[in-house]
Amino acid sequence: MTMPSSDPLGSPLKTGSDIATSLDAHLAQPAVILPTGPGRPSHRMPEGPELHLASQFVNEACRELVFGGCVEKSPVSRNPEVPFESSAYSISALARGKELRLTLSPLPGARPPREPLALVFRFGMTGSFQLVPSDALPPHAHLRFYTAPPGPRLALCFVDIRRFGRWDLGGEWQPGRGPCVLLEYEQFRENVLRNLADKAFDQPICEALLDQRFFNGIGNYLRAEILYRLRIPPFEKARTVLEALQQRRPSPELTLSQKIRAKLQNPDLLELCHSVPKEVVQLGGSWTPGTQRTLHLQTRPLQGHEGHREAFLNRLQPRCPRGPASTRTQKLPQSLTQGRGGGDQHPQAAAEPERPRLTPHPWSLRGP
DSSP: OOOOTTOTTOSOOOOOOOOOSSHHHHHTSOOOBOOOBTTBOOSSOOOHHHHHHHHHHHHHHHTTOOEEEEOEEOTTOOSOOOOOEEEEEEEEEEEETTEEEEEEEEOTTOSSOOOOEEEEEEOTTTEEEEEEETTSOOTTEEEEEEBOSSSOOEEEEEEESSOOOEEEETOOOOTTOOOBTTTOHHHHHHHHHHTTTSGGGGSBHHHHTTOTTTSBTOOHHHHHHHHHHHTOOTTSBHHHHHHHHHTOOOOTTSOHHHHHHHHHHSOOHHHHHHHHHHHHHHHTSOBOTTTOGGGHHHHSOOTTOHHHHHHHHHHTSOOOOOOOHHHHOOOOOHHHHHHHTOSOOOTTGGGSOOOOOOOOOOOOOOOO
16 A cells, blocks of 8 residues: 555655564564555554554545445444435545544435445454455454445444444544644644643653554554654653743754754654654554564663662553462562652562562553
């Protein structure tokens, strides 16, 4: 799939290189991103870049197609019915942050006469769009739009295995979501820096980055990449990290080209919130499970912040297996209290044996 020339993010999609086979070699190289598309959905929770790529796919796949008839919803979906019927209509899409608007527009002369209808989708954990033959619908196709005759009948399907995705009628973006980090960068930056007094920025930066009121489009793997590139400890207070950006001013002695070069070579956190999703779009999709880029923040200690690293790992461990109460009750690790800078150490902590190095696990925290 190639990127339309009118796309606001620019250049055509690229293909990543092979994934490094050893962990050491992998950590020394940049992340690898493989393209996604119809029949090849991303294995990660959809974030801003995936929604943008989904809108690209819908617009390209449906540009020459004419749809007709009713919109069909699966009986198991709890989302609303879509009361739309037309003998001939087109479909277009627009993404903003973690939402996608699908517009159904009747063609001239279509029956019955009616106004266009817009739906706003949120993909949840496994949502995607696929265009398939109508007699070979994929499992979990919860909303289906069929093409009109003549010609082979196709179906544009919203596929959602885990059924956390939602659609709403009316076409309004969800209230409270901030500007899109991809397409509304200036408004996004202003919205964050203007609202640093908000209690959301009392949280650690790793949690604040998931707040869609301010970081609309940022999710789990994106926040990991951004914090890793800047070597920011994940439990640093968000306000402390972001207040420094208010004082950042380029030297007036620099020329315009020097200012641009300095910004590209030394981007700040908010600039990476825009440029990293843009990289993902240009490369065609999110990092694949084989790259485990989201683990770099945990597997590479930050000098002087080993406690932070341990705390982050502890917080992200899977649930303890079921067993006797004595084995399920565990003392708070000393590294956890030290890393977060809070709480008194357990009086017996010094006598406990050193904890073995933890094995990183995929992140379990998810953005909305």
